[in-house]
Amino acid sequence: MEFKETRPIYLQIADFICERILEGTFQEGGRIPSVRDLSMEMEVNPNTVLKSYGYLEAHGIIHKQRGTGFYVSPGAREKVRSLQKERFFNEVLPEVFATMDSLGIYPEELATYYHAWKEEEDEKKTH
Amino acid sequence: MEFKETRPIYLQIADFICERILEGTFQEGGRIPSVRDLSMEMEVNPNTVLKSYGYLEAHGIIHKQRGTGFYVSPGAREKVRSLQKERFFNEVLPEVFATMDSLGIYPEELATYYHAWKEEEDEKKTH
Amino acid sequence: MEFKETRPIYLQIADFICERILEGTFQEGGRIPSVRDLSMEMEVNPNTVLKSYGYLEAHGIIHKQRGTGFYVSPGAREKVRSLQKERFFNEVLPEVFATMDSLGIYPEELATYYHAWKEEEDEKKTH
Amino acid sequence: MEFKETRPIYLQIADFICERILEGTFQEGGRIPSVRDLSMEMEVNPNTVLKSYGYLEAHGIIHKQRGTGFYVSPGAREKVRSLQKERFFNEVLPEVFATMDSLGIYPEELATYYHAWKEEEDEKKTH
DNA sequence: GTGGTCTAGACCACC
DNA sequence: GTGGTCTAGACCACA
Numbered sequence: 090m091e092f093k094e095t096r097p098i099y100l101q102i103a104d105f106i107c108e109r110i111l112e113g114t115f116q117e118g119g120r121i122p123s124v125r126d127l128s129m130e131m132e133v134n135p136n137t138v139l140k141s142y143g144y145l146e147a148h149g150i151i152h153k154q155r156g157t158g159f160y161v162s163p164g165a166r167e168k169v170r171s172l173q174k175e176r177f178f179n180e181v182l183p184e185v186f187a188t189m190d191s192l193g194i195y196p197e198e199l200a201t202y203y204h205a206w207k208e209e210e211d212e213k214k215t216h
Numbered sequence: 217m218e219f220k221e222t223r224p225i226y227l228q229i230a231d232f233i234c235e236r237i238l239e240g241t242f243q244e245g246g247r248i249p250s251v252r253d254l255s256m257e258m259e260v261n262p263n264t265v266l267k268s269y270g271y272l273e274a275h276g277i278i279h280k281q282r283g284t285g286f287y288v289s290p291g292a293r294e295k296v297r298s299l300q301k302e303r304f305f306n307e308v309l310p311e312v313f314a315t316m317d318s319l320g321i322y323p324e325e326l327a328t329y330y331h332a333w334k335e336e337e338d339e340k341k342t343h
Numbered sequence: 344m345e346f347k348e349t350r351p352i353y354l355q356i357a358d359f360i361c362e363r364i365l366e367g368t369f370q371e372g373g374r375i376p377s378v379r380d381l382s383m384e385m386e387v388n389p390n391t392v393l394k395s396y397g398y399l400e401a402h403g404i405i406h407k408q409r410g411t412g413f414y415v416s417p418g419a420r421e422k423v424r425s426l427q428k429e430r431f432f433n434e435v436l437p438e439v440f441a442t443m444d445s446l447g448i449y450p451e452e453l454a455t456y457y458h459a460w461k462e463e464e465d466e467k468k469t470h
Numbered sequence: 471m472e473f474k475e476t477r478p479i480y481l482q483i484a485d486f487i488c489e490r491i492l493e494g495t496f497q498e499g500g501r502i503p504s505v506r507d508l509s510m511e512m513e514v515n516p517n518t519v520l521k522s523y524g525y526l527e528a529h530g531i532i533h534k535q536r537g538t539g540f541y542v543s544p545g546a547r548e549k550v551r552s553l554q555k556e557r558f559f560n561e562v563l564p565e566v567f568a569t570m571d572s573l574g575i576y577p578e579e580l581a582t583y584y585h586a587w588k589e590e591e592d593e594k595k596t597h
Numbered sequence: 598g599t600g601g602t603c604t605a606g607a608c609c610a611c612c
Numbered sequence: 613g614t615g616g617t618c619t620a621g622a623c624c625a626c627a
Contacts (some may be wrong), residue, residue, distance in 0.1 A: 136604075207317075506600090
């Protein structure tokens with residue numbers, strides 16, 4: 090896996106797990122990859138994955154069963170969504186709107202930009 | 217002044233200066249507060265303000281005159297706007313769109329949210 | 344069976360066996376459940392039960408007969424009591440006293456708490 | 471500093487900080503030693519101290535100010551006490567009493583044991 | 598100066 | 613096999 094420079098790897102791994110949970114690749118109650126396996130797959134140090142898992146555990150998204158590994162907690166999906174939503178509406182959007190105001194961008198344009206971005210993304214995936 | 221946890225303080229101070237420039241509180245060619253004064257007002261280490269000023273200077277928004285302080289450069293307004301635009305389109309928007317995708321928010325809703333936010337803002341200002 | 348987070352599962356299983364021996368549910372010379380059966384009943388990996396049995400065997404509380412299973416050793420009751428005593432006085436009490444000191448709890452209060460706890464326990468049993 | 475074998479070092483360091491807070495050596499709102507300093511003083515790896523501080527931060531006992539270090543949070547004293555108390559009364563004491571019952575120890579004896587332990591401790595400190 | 602991230606690798610208890 | 617602790621040491625962003 091490739092990582093961005095701007096965000097700590099361990100958080101990007103946590104994001105990755107959350108996405109898989111939202112997608113349904115990792116089911117609630119299901120086991121997620123062991124620290125070692127994931128660290129090998131992602132080509133990172135096991136400690137880094139462990140840190141990700143610790144982070145997710147502290148947020149109640151996964152939990153561990155002694156000796157057997159980490160599992161997706163019940164209600165994790167909803168938790169991830171609500172955390173993301175909260176952050177989006179309370180922190181990200183207001184800032185976006187403020188910048189738009191200051192730059193004189195009209196909200197109606199956003200949909201256009203979105204579709205342009207979407208096309209670009211889709212193209213990336215096909216490659 | 218209070219700072220958000222998510223963005224380095226020195227950048228938030230730079231943002232603050234830029235806003236004042238766009239507003240017209242700090243005019244092109246005019247002097248901006250000394251590092252010392254601003255650091256005291258913001259309850260921040262002078263080095264932090266210095267770093268903000270250095271950042272703005274490197275982007276050609278302000279310049280220093282030995283012995284007298286920092287001044288808003290000619291053309292600063294235009295520069296600030298273009299920097300804001302760049303950041304908005306290259307960094308902020310893609311992230312916003314990605315989150316929307318993962319949360320299942322449709323771009324058409326954005327205009328609605330914008331108007332709601334706008335109303336709130338206007339109300340704040342009248343008080 | 345439910346396990347506390349603070350103590351290894353295999354020791355909690357050993358505790359469980361010891362309690363049964365003290366109660367008389369498991370008599371000296373009598374057979375205790377097979378590793379397989381107990382592991383299923385407790386919803387635990389057989390290796391974990393095996394480790395408990397190994398631990399008890401190493402302390403001379405149980406012994407195995409090839410092909411037939413594990414049996415409570417003669418003198419086991421006495422042994423269990425002395426082990427409990429040792430642990431209580433050397434490990435548990437010092438910790439308790441240290442915490443009391445730091446919390447400012449006086450030793451004289453302990454008797455009061457004990458009687459309150461005792462009443463509660465008795466009530467539970469009558470239900 | 472010397473550490474017990476039975477408890478992770480990072481938790482023992484966290485305990486150490488909590489004790490200092492209860493004592494008043496570290497005041498609420500006051501700064502605690504930097505990660506580096508404490509790690510040198512305790513002859514442990516900085517990462518270990520960092521983990522302690524992370525643990526305390528997650529429990530709301532300390533917080534960090536960017537660039538300047540960790541500080542005792544307001545209400546930390548009370549928090550530490552209440553956490554300790556809760557653990558003592560709900561987890562430790564019931565177990566102690568249960569063992570006492572099973573061993574036939576009378577609650578009145580506890581005060582005697584306590585004073586014996588206390589004397590021993592005092593003697594250690596004078597050396 | 599502060600904390601924080603990350604790696605490499607050893608060693609451990611537990612299931 | 614699982615997670616967890618700890619070290620040594622590099623390197624970084626931030627104040």
